[in-house]
Amino acid sequence: MARRTIRLRRFVGGQAVRRGAQPKVVALGGGMGLSASLTALRRITGDLTAVVTVADDGGSSGRLRDELGVLPPGDLRKALAALCGDDDWGRTWAEVIQHRFESKGELHQHAVGNLLIVALWEQLGDHVQALDLVGRLLGAHGRVLPMSAVPLELTASVRGHDAARPDEVSTVRGQATVALTPGEVQQVHLVPPDPPAVPEAVAAVLDADWVVVGPGSWFSSVIPHLLVPELRDALQETKARRVLSLNLAPQPGETEGFSPQRHLEVLARHAPKLAFDAVLADQDAVPDEHSLREAAEQLGATVQLAPVAASGQSARHDPELLAAAYDRIFRMHGRIGPWR
Structure with missing residues (x-):
């Protein structure tokens, strides 16, 4: 120490x-x-703010987004975990909110932190207030904010996405798909376009x-x-x-x-x-x-x-x-x- x-x-x-x-x-x-x-x-620094993307559509976040129409909480959760301190309280809470359930039912691979964040969004009706409350619970060394209060879809113009047509530019939809796409990403866009911050x-x-x-x-x-x-x-x-x-x-x-x-x-x-x-x-x-x-x-x-x-x-x-x-x-x- x-x-x-x-x-x-x-x-x-x-x-x-x-x-x-x-x-x-x-x-x-x-x-x-x-x-x-x-x-x-x-x-x-102790004066730290994270501004986080809200276009994730995979895994636990994607399932919650599809079922409840909420912002994807996964990247927000990861940011909160990163801001937890190195003491016992911080390490414990970081592990708890990152914990994923293992089951044969609907909870499989859901992260505890995702469920906590979404529950507080529903209780409080305010994205920022709920994330601030989670941050206080965790003793987070900073604040976490979504970049937009609107769930977003990411699309990409990709050259050579189809290996049989290497010069053709096609549109790929969804953050999880864009992240792993074959071919060369030329440009990305958000849906809806020009979302509010x-x-x-x-x-x-x-x-x-x-x-x-x-x-x-x-x-x-x-x-x-x-x-x-x-x-x-x-x-x-x-x-x-x-x-x-x-x-x-x-x-x-x-x-x-x-x-x-x-x-x-x-x-x-x-x-x-x-x-x-x-x-x-x-x-x-x-x-x-x-x-x-x-x-x-x-x-x-x-x-x-x-x-x-x-x-x-x-x-x-x-x-x-x-x-x-x-x-x-x-x-x-x-x-x-x-x-x-």
């Missing part, structure tokens, strides 16, 4: 983080990528000191945020500095064969006016540093290379290393103004 305390204090200039002396950070994404970012960020999510982005986008499934978890007009506008208008955090490896299916710089190019295609201050990448995941720096310059960003992968698990982030990398970027680029 002493060793952990020393490392975390180093992140804040040799002193423990004090309320009123820490950056306001908003992290956008979904799934395991966002969870990795949140697990790291809660180590360096959750006002609290927009306000958090506008009030932030730092906004972190990614890592995560690029087309199905990261880019959807840029397809919500109010949220995209807030990302472009905020005075916060912006970090784009890249994945450790291409994802089989939707970004298979993508170079790090290709990730930047497709993001810019979906939000051409969005600029960044820094692009964070693992130093061992960048075979062509020059090309990545050129692509980052098109976004107004510099490239920050750092070891952020877990030892022996090249596709998993190490939370301590990722926290150190974020902290170094925050310090390098300075403050917009006094941290509240």
Whole structure:
């Protein structure tokens, strides 16, 4: 425990983080990528908000969505689990809400946290209030918000989805399908188009000191945020500095064969006016540093290379290393103004 305390204090200039002396950070994404970012960020700030995609249509989330017409709770649940503390209370609750039932009946593979979140949505009739209540129960080190209060469908234009017609562009529907699609994803869209953003999510982005986008499934978890007009506008208008955090490896299916710089190019295609201050990448995941720096310059960003992968698990982030990398970027680029 002493060793952990020393490392975390180093992140804040040799002193423990004090309320009123820490950056306001908003992290956008979904799934395991966002969870990795949140697990790291809660180590360096106590003022943290997650804004989460709501287009999941697979597994427990998809079943609840189809049966009850609710937002898919799965990525929201994962974000809440990532914000649980490292003490006994936090570890216990993180395990409880991630627990999945094993049965031969209707509860099979439903996650406890999904059922809890949906129950509170039905009881309270308010997505944000219910998620805040779950966060207080868990002792979460931050807030979790959906990017929209409307259940969304993700569609993708995919070249070569049918191997027999490699040049043909076809439409693939559903986040779970897009994530694993063969062929090359050209563009993604949301149904309904131009959905409303959750006002609290927009306000958090506008009030932030730092906004972190990614890592995560690029087309199905990261880019959807840029397809919500109010949220995209807030990302472009905020005075916060912006970090784009890249994945450790291409994802089989939707970004298979993508170079790090290709990730930047497709993001810019979906939000051409969005600029960044820094692009964070693992130093061992960048075979062509020059090309990545050129692509980052098109976004107004510099490239920050750092070891952020877990030892022996090249596709998993190490939370301590990722926290150190974020902290170094925050310090390098300075403050917009006094941290509240």
